[in-house]
Amino acid sequence: MNLETLNYKISSRATILLGRESVSKVDGAVIELVKNTYDADALMCFICFDIKNDCIYILDNGTGMTRETIENYWMLIGTDNKRSEYQSKRNRIKSGEKGIGRFALDRLGSKCEMYTKNKASQGLIYWETDWRNFEQTGKTLDQVKAKLGYLNERLESVIPRELLIDIQEINEKGILDEFISNDTGTLLKISGLRDRWTTKEINNITNSMGFLIPPSEQRDYVICIKKSPEDDCLIIENDISDEYDYKITAEFDGEKFIVELDRNEFDLNKIPSEVFELGHFKEYPYRYEDFKRKKIKFDFTVPELMNTEQDEHINLVKEIGQFKFNYIFMKLALTEDSKETFFYKEISKKRKLWLNSHGGIKIYRDHFLVRPYGDPNTDAYDWLGLDARRANNPAAISHPSGNWHVRNRQGQGTLLISRMTNSCILDKSSREGIIENEHFSVFKIVIKNILAVFEKDRAHIGKGMKDYYDIINKRETTKQEGKEIANKFLDEKIEKDGESASPPNQEEVKKLAKTVQYLEEEREELISEIKLLRSLATNGLITTSIVHDLKGINARLVNRVDSLQYVIKNDIENMISRHLNDLGKDDTFLKSWITVITNQIKKDKRKRLKKDLYQTIQDIIDVMEPILAQKQINVEFNLDEKQVHKRIFVADFESIIYNLIINSIEAFERTKLSVRKIVISLETDEDFTIHYNDNGCGLGEKFKNPYDIFKFGATSKYDKDGEQIGTGLGMYIVASTAREYNAQYIITEINNGFGLDIKFPL
Template identity: 35%
Template structure:
């Protein structure tokens, strides 16, 4: 018996890299992370993207990438690479040096661990070149043609790169290659005695302006926030658009209503809280509402409000409302310690409510939240995607609002914060939190027991803020409730008195006409009768006005409940978006089933009725799946956020989209949807697409219900504006 080794094909190695970098944006982020791991203080990302104009098949000018002239550069002033590192680590796929040596010389915890980061170069372009200078002042030039990996006949050991000595000065080298003021200024400010230059050419993506802007936005979210005090900055330049980009700014919140920091100590099994209240105008409170705080105790007294900051601690079992037992304690300790900084920034203040809120700049807050909002996770100072992305409400804060829609001060503990008004920074590390592990494709954290308890702790921490804010505002809610009730009673009293006075005055006029005598204001009997009559009328009218008001309030509340119910339904659909998309993706499996079934059945059996029965069952499955896919697409499209925003709606394109959404449903009912339009006309109006969907979907549904399904009718939708 002999032992034989496995041989890995070159193509398999390439697929490994592609699996981990499904999009070019992620590949650039990985290379920037490599700069951080190399102890770089500065990293420069440069896009040199040149387009050319060619005519398409219809003779129309089309802008396409000029691959001969376009390049991407990643430049850093890190420690560089020696020849030994290039040969034994950089060229070794799956190297584990970052797992065993995960602390850098500059005491940074390295972000990489799988040893496949260099395949990010392959994801971006077919060719890559590197210049690197290490601390020993030796420089090297490395060149790689990634097309070699496409040869399935080669094993991975037959793939080679070119390496040569190259004694270069990085700063001078780049000044020579970039005639760009901002880049030259950077080289004058930052030392590049050591470092690495990566050049990617023969690019695989078109890199239009919106794609490049997307990378810049991702880097803003990736780079460690200023609160973490990390000495690492990234500059971003587009040579063809020199004014559009620059230094990548990171999140920093100095204007907020609430700030809460929570430090979970896994050894002590406790959480230390620091809450900073910055929402209320203390001067206004002291001037107008000081009476409300006569009998209050810390931390809800006027003195604590004036100090803004207070601290307290809770055991983790108390926070989570868990029983103290050995299994729970082990899970909580194995999770490891971590920190959370949570911000609440409301961006609208209703002045009519009378609450003593500080004035805010709605526009600035919206801009900050659009850019840096969401509760994000940072491992060893670098962002873990997709947590905190615009469409990633991973803590289900929106669902919590739908389930408990109470106002902030209405009932203590029932108010829930909206996800779009939050920002957060959660810091974990490979060292302290080894059970919080990336998925193999780096798309998120593995959803194991540690992740679930981790998420639960964060939700409970957020609830601490929610309870605190609702207690603060409950004082004002009760005050204004009493005040408004008095105002309401006074208004009802006034309305009743006005009506009674009017009735009595009219009665006097009638009596004078009937009896021919004037009203005697001195007659005591008459006065007493008038007073009793007045009270009787007033009480009756007050009860009537109050009942009318109560009925109106109840009706308004019913409408609010219906609206919230619809919002909840949208959240439910959004929550199951991933699962619904999985259903769509499984459609190809039915086609595979049909092919497998046909291959397995012999030619003789195919003549039998049973074979045709099997084929009919598969066809029925395919038809049902097509219906499911249609409704999945329709449901996911219907709840998109952009459809709930008012904007310029192109009705020509809208009706084309509407036709596609209803296509399968109408086809199954043997109905044809005909849309007549003037393609030369431009129908642009400011509207909510969600409202248009409601209107036209109802019209189509009503038409379907009213038609005789035995004939083939046509629904005619004309555009008259």
Template identity: 35%
Template sequence: MTLIPFSVSARTAQLIGQQNFSSAEGAVIELVKNCYDADSNISIILFDNTDIDFKKHSLYIIDNGDGMTESIIRDNWMMIGTDNKESNYSTAGGRIKSGAKGIGRFALDRLGENSEMFTLPRNSTDGNYWRVDWNDFNQKGISISQVNAVLEPLSNLDYISTLTKISSLSSNLLEYISQNDASFNNGTIIKISNLREKWSEEEIFKLFENLEILIPPREQPSFDIALYSNKYPGSFGHLSGVYFDDYDYKLFANYLNDESKTVEITIYRNELDLRQIEKNYSKVFTRPTMKNFPYDFETFRSQYFTYSVPINELVKGHSEVDKDNLLEKIGKFDFSFYYLKNTKSDDKNESDTKKYPYKEFNSSSRRAWLKKFGGIKIFRDDFRVRPYGEYGEDWLKLGERQAQSPQGAGQRLGAYRIRPNQISGTVNISRLTNLSFQDKSGREGIQENEVFELFKSILKGIIAQFEKDRNQIMFSFSELFKETNLEELAKRQAEELARRILEEEANRKKNENQNPVHETDKGNERTNTNIPTPDEIALATGFQSQKVEIEEKDNEIRLLRSLSGTGLIVASFAHELRSLRTLLISRTDEMKTVLENLLEGYDMKNIPREDNPFVMLHHMREQDVQIKHWLDYSLSALRKDKRKRSNLNIEEYFHTFKSNWDNALKRRIVNLRIISKLKSSTHVRAFAIDFDTLFNNMLINSLDSFKRRKDNHSRDIEISFETDENLLKIYFSDTGAGLSKDYEKDPNDIFLPFETSKVDKKGNKIGTGIGMYLAKAIVEDYKGEIEILETNIGFKLGIYLPLRKESYE
């Protein structure tokens, strides 16, 4: 028996290169992947294409990766079908190599007849030059082993100098390299000449677009791509990449393929205006469909939620027929999905904008973005697998699915299906964990098999989770609109009627001034049915005034709501904080007693203070006292009696106010004086918490004012009060720095919301600008007045509150 070897014809190279890569664009992308596999930070594509004869054009692929030693070129680069990337699947930088078949270098043959390569390994001064003429593989009757490439060692190869020489062909490329933070001390430069086809501007632009979405969207990509053309210098450049920040919904699903076999899903809602919901649509949360998680108001306010679902539930019924355990072959993956509607209305119905509190967005920019980046794309180890999602290709057949159930999101529960022209997404898989997803031989897609078909169904099941969420929400808003539309119609009619009445009255007065009515005709004038009656005018005026007042109150409520977070946190831990407060002082006293018993007879005089446990306990007790004072003050604001309107004894209130602040003020060497000029006991029917907000804000402003005053001075705050007829007059003054000179022209501007003079040295505002605005709002709520008074030192305010019960009850 004789053993004979196989012989491979040189023509095989042509089959692998020119016919394996269906397009020149795909061949360039394959070479860019090689740059990534070499741990390069960047891949640069340069078309030197100014000559009239395209055969004289050249194409450069440049990176700053690991470079290649002579042994790597001989053993890996020159070996067809090498398994190097299959056995050494990760790079030194931790990347999973995108190539595995060992035929990527034949992309060079697809692009041009001749190829040259300069390469300098990392941390080396000696490089290599490699050259091949792909026409040599066309010789008849020879085997592939009879075709040779040229390999020359290059001692002291200056990679930057070589790169600069090439960059001189393109001023844009030279500028980009000089401004790029990445170093070019090593890497590989490939030159492809005698190109097999002419690259038009349109074809280069198509390549540019595909490179833009070659890697998955990230805020800070670890791999940059740039493309330049000498013939079209202003048309191309650095690819910015894709990052989604304008969406109505975002869904992120992660399947770890662990024992639980669950998919963790996070849904982000960004479609509806939360402020509008709180103001005009809050009744929707009383509906049975919107009472429980994840549709309740608290979840809505957080704008996202996370939950887990067993993977078999995403394809209901599959587990009963999965006799081949296809689910076990899926492997871990993650899926980011974005929904961006490109028209304001879901059902193209005029009432939709009234049914649903949509956020504003730019339709034209969304349509342009979706045209470029729409569709769901697959990425394997951070590189896109073509052609999925290319130019919006609907490989999940979502269009067919939607055509079978074309209802809008608010029309019927369970019937909503997404349209494929409103979505974008990325599916991330890996050749290490998704072994059943193998490339087709032509590298254009994944081999279609049962596992991949099941994977598609799982992805559609995940999309259905989004559809269910949006469907239930929009349906609930639609039903609410049907229930409340009669009331809204009545409000609109009343608003229109009030506007018309006031307009007619204004016109009547204008005509009356121009054409005075004789005294004897005035009685007849009012009998005209087209002229509003005094009652109608009063009603219309009151309606308009109330509308303005409600709008102002709504603005104030939104402002106050933003400040309530800290109070809610303190309130939620009130019980625990009260328990802690009772232990603060006693714990150090008890520890001191224990130590004294244990150390009885032990001489502590010679122990340094920093090592003396009694000194340490003393310092701890001082800190505990400060914490207790803060807790006393904070918890006092949470007392229920402060949130009820009561007859507030003014003198008692301010003495309590002083005692609450005493310890904090002593540490700051601040003297607070309370001066009562009342002749008898005086009460105001009010909420104690309102008075706390009013005077706490003033006192805090005074403390800040003392810091701003640089000279040595006494720190005094005085609160005095007296009655004058039916007014309670309260005067608040301090000896601080006074009102900023910036407010000399309009001192009352300090009462505007977000107005503050507290800034850092860079001019950044560090104050909230809320305190004095709230003070004025509270005083006005009690039908009172607040004014800034003249004073020689510091700052002074006067507050005047009516004492008549009916004026503020």
């Protein structure tokens, strides 16, 4: 048998589809073209939106291109020249490497005209392509042509007049004097725009441009934007704030971490010398001389920073490669951490505005932004999960545990990586984000551990300051003396057998009043902590009650995408609809669960606010509705036509309703009822009453005294061997929360389901 060889062919249309898939968003397309100017060693990139004339201009003063470069690289799809020739003459590491960035032109418009001049070129090169030619049916890639020719002109002569005027003004200001002096660079004119450009879209692009280059690199590269030919030229700058409380500089050389803390938060002139006599401030790096020096340097090995001796984990960290991390912390108010005196420096009102536009931790690969990390308009704004970590452990700076954590909105960070030294941190092919592999997961832990060095330092100082505050205010001493005065007065009264005891003198009255004040403050702190613990316990109970559903969704998470892709590819219409419905149900269920979990730990839920009780309970039920629907539970919600406003902690009423519903869910799981029903009725007479009923299995004979269900640890859940598997927390939380409002709780049904009335006095 004779075998012949055949050549592969690629459809011209397939190339376009590949490109548009890789550069799917319009802002991403503009950024890809700006990246190309940076890679070309440009000192300036100039963008002009001429929407009236249906075109966009992008101009740079980089090295330009020769005919050979255009043929062998620019028009070679998937070229890897930037992978092998990765460093420019200005020692910039080129950010592109997949050879598909030029498809950003097609994403923006149907036609592109390019004027480019390189020192080695015979003259100014004109290149033109119509991307619609790639969409012609039946054509292969080699049948699509672009036009190229030489012009006997300077690059300056083809630049639109409006741009030239601005360039001349920039040169006169001395910002950059090399823009057109070398007569090299590239001008792109993109026409036949595919998108409807509004002022909002142009403003969004303008705002995002300020972060493309790290602040420290912007003196070597400037981006200018004209929102229209008539508008003034904007020089895009990423403002650097001179104001900060802490500055963290960290560097990893592949073997060890060098972390430097710059303390700028505390006013050394305000701190009394007695503070440094406390044990907290007698050792390095917390002595007076350490505060005066401001900067503290630490060296960590990988095991020390990561707190592990496991070789596998240590090697993963080392494989990440060298990187740098710069971070500044700014608290937003002098009172946001604690009421104690911390001898802070004064802060400006501009902090919040600056952090709103510049906050978050951004990643830069080879000095160019990796989107969308740190972008406040995306879910990746808090890509490290700092706010979730803070919510799980909301300790104040002065908490004895020393476990204070920074919020995402309190800082701005710059993380510098490189394709040369961090080859395990891989970009997604979509050009948006980094592949979530094992190395990137470890990388995130490394950054949080670096932040923990600063957090522990600040918490140590906060704890010491609180100790000093307690000493000078004699809190503990006053409390003890107050208790002794109270005991003395009570003992004296008993001894005199009911006769009038001698009243305390004025000094003793002051101490008693101070004692009451301190105890009241401690009581408020304990109440806040109890409410947080209740919320967290309720969160755990909710998750436990729906764990079977969550496991089912978890098993489908990856496979559902593959299945949907298969039915779409094979155009199976009825299955597409079915898969989309399943996706919608799962996502609605997950959203409801996440909303319940995250809402409960919000700080405002633990503040006593005046609320409409009817609306509050309605909102609580609405949030749970998708979870109840998943469990095939119907909720009947009845209310009279009255309104009741009362100062409450919303978290308390959430704890009551959620725990009642959780118990009903578990009761329904133990009975195979075809109809699952919960009835919640609200009634106001002399009291505000919540009537709650379900048609589950009830308490049955498990409790001789039904009210034992409200005791801590009491449960009706046992396994087949008679071992207790319930937590005994749910109804205990209901009862203890009700008691805080002097509410009565009356069991109305225990056999044919479960019924409970809770009466709140008005």
